[in-house]
Amino acid sequence: MADFVNHILTLEDSWIGYIVAALVAAVLILHVVAVGALLFIWMERKISGRIQDRLGPTRVGGKFGWLQTLADGIKLIAKEDVTPDLADKFLFKIAPYVGLAASYAAFIALPFADGVVGQHVNTAVFFVLAVLGLEVFSVILAGYSSGSKWSLFGAMREAAQVVSYEVPLGMCVVVPVMICGTMNLTTIANMQAGFFTNWLVFNDPFTFLTAIVYFTCATAGVNRAPFDLAEAESELVAGFHTEYSGLRWSLFFMAEYSSMFIVAALASILFFGGSHGPIPIADVLGLLSLDNLGSSDPAFHVFNEDGGGFFASLNLEIAIARFLGVANLLLKGTIGVTVMMWVRWSFPRLRIDQVMTMCLKYCVPLAAVGFLGATAWQALDLPTGNSLMNSPRYSHHELWTADDSESAVEEASSNEVQTPHEDDTHAAAKAVKLKTVPVSVVKGGGR
Amino acid sequence: MASSKIDDPRVIEFDVRTDEMLINMGPQHPSTHGVLRLVLRTDGEVVSDVEPHIGYLHRCAEKIGENLTARQWIPYTDRMDYLAAMNMNLGWSLVIEKMLEYDLPERGRHLRVIISEMGRIASHLVAMGTYGLDLGSFTPFLYGFREREKILNLFEEACGARLTYSYLTPGGATADLPADWTGKCRQFLAEFKEVIPELHTLLTTNSIFVSRTAGIGVMSAKMAIDYGCTGPVLRGSGVYHDLRFHGEERYTEMYDGYVFDVICADPATGKYPESNYEFHGDSLDYPEIPRQAVLGDCWHRFYVRMLEVVQSVRLVEQAIEKYEATSGDWGTPIKLVQKLPVKEAYMETEAPRGQMGFYVVGNGDSIPWRVRARSSSFCNLSVTAPLCQGILLADIPAIVGSLDVVMGEIDR
Numbered sequence: 043m044a045d046f047v048n049h050i051l052t053l054e055d056s057w058i059g060y061i062v063a064a065l066v067a068a069v070l071i072l073h074v075v076a077v078g079a080l081l082f083i084w085m086e087r088k089i090s091g092r093i094q095d096r097l098g099p100t101r102v103g104g105k106f107g108w109l110q111t112l113a114d115g116i117k118l119i120a121k122e123d124v125t126p127d128l129a130d131k132f133l134f135k136i137a138p139y140v141g142l143a144a145s146y147a148a149f150i151a152l153p154f155a156d157g158v159v160g161q162h163v164n165t166a167v168f169f170v171l172a173v174l175g176l177e178v179f180s181v182i183l184a185g186y187s188s189g190s191k192w193s194l195f196g197a198m199r200e201a202a203q204v205v206s207y208e209v210p211l212g213m214c215v216v217v218p219v220m221i222c223g224t225m226n227l228t229t230i231a232n233m234q235a236g237f238f239t240n241w242l243v244f245n246d247p248f249t250f251l252t253a254i255v256y257f258t259c260a261t262a263g264v265n266r267a268p269f270d271l272a273e274a275e276s277e278l279v280a281g282f283h284t285e286y287s288g289l290r291w292s293l294f295f296m297a298e299y300s301s302m303f304i305v306a307a308l309a310s311i312l313f314f315g316g317s318h319g320p321i322p323i324a325d326v327l328g329l330l331s332l333d334n335l336g337s338s339d340p341a342f343h344v345f346n347e348d349g350g351g352f353f354a355s356l357n358l359e360i361a362i363a364r365f366l367g368v369a370n371l372l373l374k375g376t377i378g379v380t381v382m383m384w385v386r387w388s389f390p391r392l393r394i395d396q397v398m399t400m401c402l403k404y405c406v407p408l409a410a411v412g413f414l415g416a417t418a419w420q421a422l423d424l425p426t427g428n429s430l431m432n433s434p435r436y437s438h439h440e441l442w443t444a445d446d447s448e449s450a451v452e453e454a455s456s457n458e459v460q461t462p463h464e465d466d467t468h469a470a471a472k473a474v475k476l477k478t479v480p481v482s483v484v485k486g487g488g489r
Numbered sequence: 490m491a492s493s494k495i496d497d498p499r500v501i502e503f504d505v506r507t508d509e510m511l512i513n514m515g516p517q518h519p520s521t522h523g524v525l526r527l528v529l530r531t532d533g534e535v536v537s538d539v540e541p542h543i544g545y546l547h548r549c550a551e552k553i554g555e556n557l558t559a560r561q562w563i564p565y566t567d568r569m570d571y572l573a574a575m576n577m578n579l580g581w582s583l584v585i586e587k588m589l590e591y592d593l594p595e596r597g598r599h600l601r602v603i604i605s606e607m608g609r610i611a612s613h614l615v616a617m618g619t620y621g622l623d624l625g626s627f628t629p630f631l632y633g634f635r636e637r638e639k640i641l642n643l644f645e646e647a648c649g650a651r652l653t654y655s656y657l658t659p660g661g662a663t664a665d666l667p668a669d670w671t672g673k674c675r676q677f678l679a680e681f682k683e684v685i686p687e688l689h690t691l692l693t694t695n696s697i698f699v700s701r702t703a704g705i706g707v708m709s710a711k712m713a714i715d716y717g718c719t720g721p722v723l724r725g726s727g728v729y730h731d732l733r734f735h736g737e738e739r740y741t742e743m744y745d746g747y748v749f750d751v752i753c754a755d756p757a758t759g760k761y762p763e764s765n766y767e768f769h770g771d772s773l774d775y776p777e778i779p780r781q782a783v784l785g786d787c788w789h790r791f792y793v794r795m796l797e798v799v800q801s802v803r804l805v806e807q808a809i810e811k812y813e814a815t816s817g818d819w820g821t822p823i824k825l826v827q828k829l830p831v832k833e834a835y836m837e838t839e840a841p842r843g844q845m846g847f848y849v850v851g852n853g854d855s856i857p858w859r860v861r862a863r864s865s866s867f868c869n870l871s872v873t874a875p876l877c878q879g880i881l882l883a884d885i886p887a888i889v890g891s892l893d894v895v896m897g898e899i900d901r
Contacts, residue, residue: 094631191512195882198533267625268697277883279518390697391625393883394534395498 067160071149075142078303079296083111085376086299086383093387121288128189129285137187138286138293141180145301148173152307153228155317155367166227167215170308171208174263177301178204181265181272184294185282196281199394200265200272206401207262207269213409214256217249217416218242218312227308231316238320243313245426248415253313255408257378260305262397264298267386271394299379306378307371314374317367498535499879509537516545520623520886523896527873527889531882539877539885541870546900554860559585559659559849560825562860566847567653569862570898572615575608575644576840577898578657584836584847585659587739588829597661597820598743599812603674604647604657606801606808610681611640612841613794613801616893620791621692623890624701629691636684639677646670659827661820671809678802685799693795694776702788703781706876706888710756710785716875717868720843721797722892725790727756732839740838746811749804752796759784761796787891794893826855833859842866842893862901866894 048059084099087110091098103109125134150173151166153159163169178200185197221242222230234240243253262269273281283294310316392400419426515526524545530538550569554562559581566581567574579601586593593601618633641651646667648656656662692698708718713726723730731751733744754761761775775796782788829851837846843865850859869892876888 090627094628095635096631191510195534270625271883277520277886387628388691389626390621390692390695390701391883392697393701393881395881396700 064161067150071146071160074149075146075296075300079299080111080115082299082303082379083114083295084108085380087111089380089383090387093384115292118292119289123290124285124287126189126285130187130189133183133187134285135290137180137183138290138297139180140183141177141297142293142300144173144176144180145297145304147176148304149300151227152304153231153311153316154371155364156228156232158317158364158368159228162228163226165225167219167225167230167308167312170227170304171212171215174301174304175204175208177264177297180294180297181282184286185272188282188285190285192279192284193282196272196278196284199278200282202394203269203271203397203401204263204265206398207259207405210255210401210405210409211259211263213406213413214252214259215308215312217252217413220413220417221245221249221420227311227316231311231318234315235318238315240318241313241315246416246419246424248412248419249313251408252412252416253309255405255412256313257309257381259401259405259409260309261382261385262401264301264305266298266302266382268389268392269397270386270391271397302379302382303375306382307375309378310371310374315370316374317364317371319366319370497879498881499532499537514885515542520890522619522889522894525870525889525894525896525899527885529882529885534881534883536877536880536882536885539874541873543867543870543896543899546896548901550901551860551862555857558826558855559829559857560823560827563655563658564653566862567655568897569864569901570612570840570842570845570866570895571652572895573608573612573841574652574654575604575657576612576838577845578655579605580836580838580840580845580847582657582659583740583838584834584849585823585829587836588832588834588849588851589659589823589827591660591823593661593820594818596665596812596815596817599808599815600662600666600819601657601743602747602808603666603805603812604644604662606804607640607643607674609801609841610798610805611637611644613798614640616794616841617688617692617791617798620890620893621698623886624698626692626695626698629688632684632688632691636681639680643670643674643677646673658822660823661818663822665819666812671813674805674809678806681802685795689776689795693792694779699779699781699788701883701887702786702791702891703779704783704786704788705880705884706787706891707783708785708872708876712872712875713785716872718843718872719865719868720839720841721752721793722790722843722869722872724751724753725793725891726785727754727759729753732837732844736837736839740836744804747804747807749800749807752793752800754784754789756784761792787887790891790893828853828855829857837863840865842895842898843869845898864898864901866892866896866898870894870899 046059047062048054048056051058051062084107088098088106099107099110101107101110102113125131148170150160151163151169153162153166159166181200181204182197185193185195185200188194218230219225222233224230230242234242238244242249244250265272271281272278273283278284283291286294510531512529512531513526514529515521516524521527526542526545528540528542529536548568550565553565557565563578563581566577569577614633614637618630618637621627621629621633644654644656645651647670648654648663650656656664708722708726710726710728713723713728718726719730729751731753732740733749734741734751750762752761759778761778778792779788782792829849831851831853833848833850835846835848837844839845844863845865846863848859848861848863849857852858870889873889873892877885880888
């Protein structure tokens with residue numbers, strides 16, 4: 043993208059290109075967060091309404107009330123921003139921004155489709171989880187600084203709960219990483235291309251188990267019912283955001299809903315094929331072949347480098363494939379969020395000791411079993427979901443390494459460690475690819 | 490501490506203790522059912538002491554009763570247990586009738602059974618729904634309210650009001666039921682039977698609900714009797730006592746010829762009586778008692794209410810038939826300035842929340858010399874402090890919710 047901007051501006055390797063590229067990505071992602079929150083809050087109201095045998099919003103914005111959240115947002119902005127006398131004013135004021143910033147920043151590394159990503163990060167899995175984990179700070183800050191005992195209770199619960207659930211969550215995420223041999227979310231998604239049997243959730247029984255445990259832990263990690271103890275209204279009034287009002291209060295909600303989408307999208311990338319649909323429509327229609335994809339810079343694929351004009355060289359096939367990919371991921375993520383809503387409106391809330399028991403007694407051992415089982419499955423080379431369809435999991439992996447020509451393999455064999463150039467994402471990607479070569483040769487070559 | 494078990498949460502917290510914190514839960518708190526104020530002494534999540542404070546809804550109802558005539562006080566009884574206003578009306582009406590030695594005509598008797606049992610259903614639906622709310626589940630609340638709304642529609646047709654009815658009065662009722670009311674009531678009952686299994690699925694058998702309520706707030710039969718608990722709270726502890734069976738004759742004769750069960754587990758076996766009521770094919774069997782549940786815990790108190798609703802449906806069905814079979818007068822309300830004899834009378838009825846007693850002393854005037862109401866919620870609430878020792882914070886809504894108190898009745 044940066045190169046593309048520089049190309050348009052006829053600059054050579056200028057920093058301006060990087061700034062513009064970052065701004066474009068930032069603004070686009072901000073819209074995903076804001077519009078996503080609007081949509082999900084509206085969805086939550088409609089879904090809860092249907093579950094509870096009522097209508098939900100019906101007036102604002104036409105028949106389905108889909109502008110209700112916007113109207114409420116305007117109301118919240120117009121409300122007085124109250125800071126309690128007892129509050130630690132500075133911390134109280136920045137707490138919501140910390141939360142929103144954390145869940146917003148996690149979107150940077152989330153690939154919406156192959157190449158449609160804010161910043162290509164080779165350790166995207168790690169990055170997303172780490173940044174998302176920062177969200178707990180906002181809750182602790184809010185609870186600590188509010189000067190209210192109920193808020194403090196909420197913050198303490200959140201701290202205990204979220205930190206505990208990071209353990210099984212991390213163990214679940216390791217399973218796809220281990221099977222795919224990469225922490226790159228784009229690659230993990232691409233390796234599940236093809237029919238839905240290729241999805242990692244259907245890889246073997248242990249990945250199926252892991253997917254379920256992941257979803258449970260993710261629900262707990264983003265504080266959704268039945269694990270929403272930090273804001274348990276029947277016990278703690280409103281938990282950590284008891285004292286908040288107006289815009290700051292709504293920022294907490296934007297953070298909550300965008301985190302929900304991130305963990306759901308992460309689930310779909312790690313276990314449910316990411317941007318790839320259950321049936322490879324693009325392949326069937328002959329729109330593109332896999333080797334068109336798999337690079338880190340979207341702009342150069344959609345707009346050819348030497349095309350000159352802006353739309354003259356638009357590679358329509360890839361653009362359509364990416365659009366479908368984005369639609370797929372958004373749809374899967376939304377389904378995940380819908381399931382969370384469904385659970386929220388059906389179940390009572392757990393008690394704090396039950397939440398911790400669930401984590402330490404059930405989720406952690408189950409995640410461990412899933413991890414060990416999946417490892418054993420790979421080591422013993424047992425049949426996997428994708429072998430049913432006779433489509434090797436590692437075809438893409440091989441294609442990807444093949445892209446780098448034989449020299450990559452040679453370099454790997456000569457044990458020469460290549461230091462990636464900091465500006466060169468391709469080189470950085472290559473460094474990771476090199477490590478994956480043995481896996482793909484041993485495992486993929488056989489099938 | 491020495492006598493405590495090692496896994497007592499108080500012992501565990503003592504090892505890593507920090508300062509204790511005093512917290513006001515209420516009077517403005519979502520789960521204190523109105524304006525109950527609980528002062529909690531907490532150590533982290535563990536609550537070591539709970540002290541209920543009442544009086545935030547005190548409206549001098551008894552004193553007002555000593556300045557109004559018997560019939561004029563009826564609207565004030567509505568505002569005591571505002572979730573079961575019909576049953577409050579009934580209690581006051583019965584005590585005045587007892588004082589005046591007035592005998593109700595047959596049709597009026599059946600009308601009162603219909604109305605008071607419908608009131609019981611409505612009240613238990615709210616108890617069930619808000620209990621779900623206390624435990625963090627919003628949906629059962631709306632399911633309960635949806636059904637209650639239908640009952641309120643029926644009540645509105647009968648008397649014009651939806652919450653504070655003032656319908657049953659000393660001497661009978663302000664009016665007979667409207668012409669096609671019983672048909673609509675039958676239709677409601679038929680629809681309602683379909684809903685009961687849904688409510689059981691949402692809460693009674695839900696595993697999270699069970700883990701939140703089973704074994705929590707266990708109250709022995711002796712303790713329930715000692716503290717004067719009544720109603721579902723008492724029966725949830727396995728005490729076979731229901732004023733519709735065991736009450737004063739003037740009250741029990743209202744239920745003459747009716748067949749229904751007292752919902753109460755046998756303390757020896759822990760089993761509830763077999764449902765001998767053909768309800769809805771066989772799909773309305775009582776759900777299984779979960780293994781974790783202990784007689785006298787929150788789950789049993791909730792369960793008793795759920796099953797009592799079924800018995801109330803059964804009673805209303807019988808009452809409608811009897812009501813339709815009888816003709817004539819439904820009772821004449823007493824005069825607004827009816828003189829009360831120089832004597833005293835006390836009468837307890839089985840209101841949805843327990844025994845609601847009214848005491849009245851007349852001095853020959855139409856205005857009583859003394860009026861007193863004995864509230865069931867008041868006694869039921871008194872067990873809060875002993876039950877909430879060494880529990881977790883989240884158990885407080887579970888325990889207080891299972892007692893199902895209405896502050897209007899406690900403070901009066």
